[in-house]
Amino acid sequence: MAKPQTRRDQNREARRAAIVSAAREAFLEHGYAATSMSTIATQLGGSKGTLWAYFPSKEDLFAAVLDEVTSNFRQNLDDTLRPEREYHATLLDFAERFLRKMLDPDSIRLHRLIIGESGRFPEIGRLFYARGPQIVMERLSRYIAGRMEAGDLRSEDPLQAAMHLIQLIQTQQNLRLWGIIGIPEPDEIRVHAEKALDLFDRAYAT
Template identity: 65%
Template sequence: MTRQKGRREENREARRATIVRLARDAFLQQGYAATSMSTIAGRLGGSKGTLWAYFPSKEDLFAAVLDDLTVNFRDNLEDALRPGRDCRTTLSDFAERFLHKIVDPHILGMHRLIVGEGGRFPEIGRIFYERGPKQVVERLSNYLHERMEAGDLRADDPQHAARNLIQLTQVAQSLRLWGVMDTPTPEMLQAHAADAVGVFMRAYAA
C-alpha cells in the first residue's frame, strides 16, 4: 500500500524542488565559482540557514542539480534498453534518446561549465561523472555484455564497446558545443543515431 504524503512533506519537497531549479539557473548563468550559497538564498528569498537545512554545501546542491537533470533520462535509458527487441533496433533507440538528451540546452550548458571550471574545481567533474556518464556507460555495457553472451555481438570488453558507441553518438553534441551546428531537428538526430549505430554494428557484428 502506497503511503500518502502529508502536507508538511509535500511542502518540503516542493521547497527543495524550487531550490534545485533556482540553483540550476544560477550555475548555468553565472558559473560554479560565481554562484554562492548566499546568491541562491537571495534568489530563494530566505536565509542561508533555510538553504543549509536542505543542502549542507554547494557541492551537495550541485549534485542535486545534476540528479534533477538526469533522473528522467536514466528512466528513459532503462526503457530504451528493455529486452525483447533485436540488438540494432535497441541500440538505435538508445542512441536517438541519448542524442536528444545531450543536445538539450541545459545539458550543453552544464558541459560548458564542467569544461570551463573543472580545472579549478575538480570536484564538479567527479560529481558530473558519477551522476551522468558513469551510469550511462554501466547500463549500456550491461546490455552489450548480455548481447555478446547471446552471440548477437562479437565478444569484447563491454565497457570499451559502450564507450565507443557513446563517443560515436556524441559527435553531434560536440558540433553544437563548438557552435558549428544549429539546433538539430528530430530527423537529423535520428539520422545521426542510425549512422553511429551502423558504424558500431560493423565493428562489433558477431
C-alpha cells in the same frame, strides 16, 4: 504500503524543489564559481540558514541539480535497453535518445560548465561523472554484454564497446559545444544515430 505524506512533508518537498530549480538556473547561467549560496537564498527570498538546512554545502546543492538534469534520461534507460527487444532497433533507439539529450540546451550549458570549471573544482567533475556518464556507460555495457552472450555481437569487452558507441554518437555534440551548429532537426538526429550505429555494427556485429 507507503505512508501518506503530511502537509509538512509536502511543503518541505516543494521548498526543496524550488531551491533546486533556482540553483539549476543559477549554475547553468553563471557557472559554479560565480554562484553562491547567498545569491540563491536572496533569489528565493529566504535566509541562507534555511538553504543550509536543505543543503549543507554548495557541492551538495550542485549534486541535487545534476540529479534533476539527468534523472529523466536515467529513468528511461531501463525502458530503452530492454533485453527482449531486437538489438539493432534497441541501440538505434538508445542512440537517438542519447543524442537528443546531449544536444539539449541545458545539457550543452552543463557540459560547458563542467569542462570550464572542473580544473579548478575537480569535485564537480566527479559528481557529474557519477550521476551521468558512469551510469549510462554501466547500463549500456550491461546490455551489450547480454547481446554478446546471445550472439548478436562479437564477444569483446562490453565496456569498451559501450564507450565506442557513445563516442560515435557524441561527435555532433562537439559541434554544438563549439557553437558551430544549432539544434538539429529530428530527421538529422536520426540520420546521425543511424550512421553511428552502422559504424558500431561494422566493428562489433557478427
